[in-house]
Amino acid sequence: MALKLYNTLTREKEDFSPIDPKNVRMYVCGPTVYDFAHIGNARPVIVFDLLFRLLRHTYGAQAVTYVRNVTDVDDKINARAARDFPGLALNDAIREVTSTTEAQFQADVTALGTLAPTVQPRATEHIAEMIALIEKLIASGHAYAAEGHVLFDVPSMPDYGRLSKRPLDDMIAGARVDVAPYKRGEMDFVLWKPSADDEPGWQSPWGRGRPGWHIECSAMSWKHLGEVFDIHGGGIDLLFPHHENEVAQSRCAFGHDVMANVWMHNGFLQVEGEKMSKSLGNFLTINQLLADWPGEVLRFTMMKTHYRQPIDWTVKSLEESWKTLDDWYWFVGDTPGTKPAKAVVEALADDLATPKMIAELHALRNAAQRNGGEGARDALAGSLRFLGFLADTPDAWAARRKTSVSVDVEQVEALIAARLSARKHKNWAESDRIRDELAGLGVVLKDAKDPASGEMKTTWEVKR
């Protein structure tokens, strides 16, 4: 089956063909661990988890290496550590910030139904590779040391700007970058910078210092995936300068035409039509959302929009998603299917066309309904599991609504029993009165005849 992916490098949808089908290699920029991950951070996590699953399906589960890094050295981390743990020595404070933030991140993304990447390397464990890379760049004339800094010499790379389509001349004309005395060119960026005694640092040929922002991804992708690999992913905001500079570092260090063959970028996320920002007060962390919504609801909501489109994150959309998943959980029941439907895989294979994929899921559901076909129901169940859904049992899923608002379960059950008794005696006035009373508590009833016994049975759920 042909897999097509949109490549930012060529701005075209291309047939994907791996360098080595026995080892398909993908790198995705992971979090800088200084604060709770927000819902925007969840987007690439979910998008590339889907791609990971698709690649495993296509090439075999053992034939895909997915690397998502953890950046645990950064000046934002240092600032956070100093602010939050003023009593601790800086290194202890930093460890406190990075370890708790990373643990939180892992818990969050697990709740979103994602598979663990093959490797999750940490920047601080790859300082030696970074130094080696910087030495290669200096040796090949693409970097220079100055006043304890090492800078990448941007003009030494003729096609710098190719990935983000920013000609160098234009950038210099509109540059809003720091003019530092040790820089030769305005666009030159830092590979290594000196650390003061109270800042985290490592010994290097240029003195005690720490890495610049972009070098860690070049070092970690090199270490775990090699000099050239198949797919590099991340958010569109990283395209420039982060990815452009990664490419510059890796290509100039190793002398290849490309760093990764395919570059994929997910679009931005807005919240209720506005940019998400702390100042607007609409900053949503994954953790906060998980308090109100099942992880699968967040996951499905993300899939309703194609990954390259901007997504507007709204409560209305979340509510719709929950309803859709309710129906599928109920409809699928304990159907055992484990294999995804061909149409679902094909939709995904077309540059992760998740809206098309969702339409195919609805089509399976409708087909199963019309023909009573177990084949379609099996395929729906298998597809949903393949996509990272149906982790709950149907009962556990249904119970999530009951626990999302606090109600007195015993009281509700007692009222339902009273109502059933009233109905048995055709006391409709009393029956309706009880139903209204429950509605006042936020409880909605569903009556059904048990097909086996013909007995009336009432189930209930909490309406938000």
Next chain:
RNA sequence: GGCCUCGUGGCGGAGUGGUUACGCAGCGGACUGCAAAUCCGUGUACUCCGGUUCGAAUCCGGACGAGGCCUCCA
């Protein structure tokens, strides 16, 4: 100023040079004591102005509008 997206029915959201996307909501019907849930059915669209074409919502040009990046950011 430079670069990049995008403008589709009440809402969300695909796709395509000539044929139903899909979902939610709405509406009609079945079921029900009445509802809810479920089932069956169903209307509404392609920002504007030019051009290419037998034919454009789909291609090209322009206008208007929305958003993003260029500085930490998924």
